[in-house]
Each structure stands twice: as structure tokens, then as C-alpha cells.
Amino acid sequence: MEIIAKRIGIITVGLIVGLFFAVPTQMIFPFPIGLSFGIVVWVLFTIIFIVIAFDITKNDGKSHLSILEERYAKGEITKEEFDKMKEDLA
Numbered sequence: 001m002e003i004i005a006k007r008i009g010i011i012t013v014g015l016i017v018g019l020f021f022a023v024p025t026q027m028i029f030p031f032p033i034g035l036s037f038g039i040v041v042w043v044l045f046t047i048i049f050i051v052i053a054f055d056i057t058k059n060d061g062k063s064h065l066s067i068l069e070e071r072y073a074k075g076e077i078t079k080e081e082f083d084k085m086k087e088d089l090a
Contacts, residue, residue: 007053014049018042064089 022038022045029037068089072082 010053010056011046011050014046017049018045021045
């Protein structure tokens with residue numbers, strides 16, 4: 001649930017940033033071009049922030065056991081600690 005909340009937050013920031021850049025372009029250029037360009041800018045920023053959101057949060061979905069195995073493989077914990085923690089997770 002926490003990962004989804006992070007992604008939604010980042011995507012919302014993208015929507016806001018996109019609007020921040022889209023509105024001035026609509027005021028600078030005449031009606032049909034300004035509106036079209038503003039929508040393109042808004043969609044572009046939203047897509048960029050969606051990619052960023054999924055890239056940032058892609059490793060947060062690891063299982064507890066895989067994190068424990070990584071820590072053991074790196075030598076951060078001993079065999080006894082690994083066995084105890086693995087037993088606690090089961």
C-alpha cells in the first residue's frame with residue numbers, strides 16, 4: 001500500500017508541474033496552437049513523472065525473505081542471525 005501511495009504522490013506532482021508549464025504556453029500562443037501545445041506539455045510532464053514514480057519504487061516490492069537473503073549474502077548478518085530471523089518470518 002505504501003508503494004502505491006508513493007507512486008500516486010509522485011504522479012500528482014507531475015500533473016501539477018505539467019499544469020505549471022502548460023498554462024503559460026496557452027497564454028503566450030494563440031488559441032488553437034496554445035491549447036494544443038499546453039496539452040502536449042502537460043501530458044509529457046505527466047508521462048515523465050509516471051516513469052520516475054515506477055523507477056523509484058520498483059525495488060520497494062521485495063519480499064522480507066529476499067531482503068534477508070541479500071543481507072546474509074553481503075555478510076551483514078551471521079548464519080545464526082539469518083536462521084533466527086528466517087524462523088521469525090515463517
